Amino acid sequence: MSRIVTVAAAQLGAIQKDDSRQAVVRRMIDLMDEAKRQGADLVVYPELALTTFFPRWYHEDRAEADHWFEREMPNAATGSLFARAREHGMAMSFGFAEITPEGRHFNTSILVERDGTITGRYRKVHLPGHDEHDPERTHQHLEKRYFEPGDLGFPAWRMLGGVVGMCICNDRRWPETWRVLGLQGVELVVLGFNTPSVNSQKGAEGLEKRMFHHKLSLQAGAYQNSTWVVAVAKAGTEDGHHLMGGTCIVSPDGEIVAEIAHEDDGIVVHPCDLDATIFGKETIFDFKRHRRIEHYGPITAQAGVITPK
Numbered sequence: 001m002s003r004i005v006t007v008a009a010a011q012l013g014a015i016q017k018d019d020s021r022q023a024v025v026r027r028m029i030d031l032m033d034e035a036k037r038q039g040a041d042l043v044v045y046p047e048l049a050l051t052t053f054f055p056r057w058y059h060e061d062r063a064e065a066d067h068w069f070e071r072e073m074p075n076a077a078t079g080s081l082f083a084r085a086r087e088h089g090m091a092m093s094f095g096f097a098e099i100t101p102e103g104r105h106f107n108t109s110i111l112v113e114r115d116g117t118i119t120g121r122y123r124k125v126h127l128p129g130h131d132e133h134d135p136e137r138t139h140q141h142l143e144k145r146y147f148e149p150g151d152l153g154f155p156a157w158r159m160l161g162g163v164v165g166m167c168i169c170n171d172r173r174w175p176e177t178w179r180v181l182g183l184q185g186v187e188l189v190v191l192g193f194n195t196p197s198v199n200s201q202k203g204a205e206g207l208e209k210r211m212f213h214h215k216l217s218l219q220a221g222a223y224q225n226s227t228w229v230v231a232v233a234k235a236g237t238e239d240g241h242h243l244m245g246g247t248c249i250v251s252p253d254g255e256i257v258a259e260i261a262h263e264d265d266g267i268v269v270h271p272c273d274l275d276a277t278i279f280g281k282e283t284i285f286d287f288k289r290h291r292r293i294e295h296y297g298p299i300t301a302q303a304g305v306i307t308p309k
């Protein structure tokens, strides 16, 4: 039986501070309809898909940012998105800011089955940036102020005939993310990102270098774990702040097989053959045969560097 999952990477262009969630959801539905026309089984949207990338704004009182968070999912703003996905029989994944009934704040993404059931929930583990206003930076990146680190680890789920995992944006830069997913036999990893095109602490590091690091991370993660990767940008200029694009689909060989070259709303679709992951998993990256866990202790025993005496 064929295990081809046709995936649409659905990039969103800029979302301004004043854009309503309803307006964004209408854009997401347009992309979903196009994904359906192109035969997609799964549509993947970016990190924090429903709003502008609000962690760039500092609030002395952090509760002032709570209006960017969703208290339930689906909700009044996203109900029509879930309904359209069910109508199309299409699975989907998107990111949003989550506030739990206990008042905890997470940068979250979900996996939704073709029938609208939420199968998977992931809460971003590697939060970048800082938690206080930093006047030294050209722009703020306050994820550490508004979110707590995810408490669910890096789970994977059986879905669409394969094993699917998620991570979010900065997580893609960390090999630990990929290997924990790889150790669950993941065959498809979906992730969204909002990446400013300039390093706020190093102006010389611009779009070209940022794009290089982005693709380097995805391609290494895909190859070293023999998995498909679908990475979806929120791109363009949001309230004067530029986010790079770079939406792409990477094969288990680590090759980019499809990408979007602009910074607007748009999709790119690719038939991902999950059986293409088998060769790598059974040969060079057959973890059971080749991993030497007796030497990997420091990876979980320490966070920072301990140099030799």
Ligand code: CDT
Pocket (backbone or CB within 6 Å): 047, 128, 129, 141, 168, 169, 170, 171, 173, 193, 194, 195, 196
């Ligand atoms: N959203 C997100 O995680 N962005 C980061 C920016 C890093 S610079 C603080 C990223 O890894 O692209």
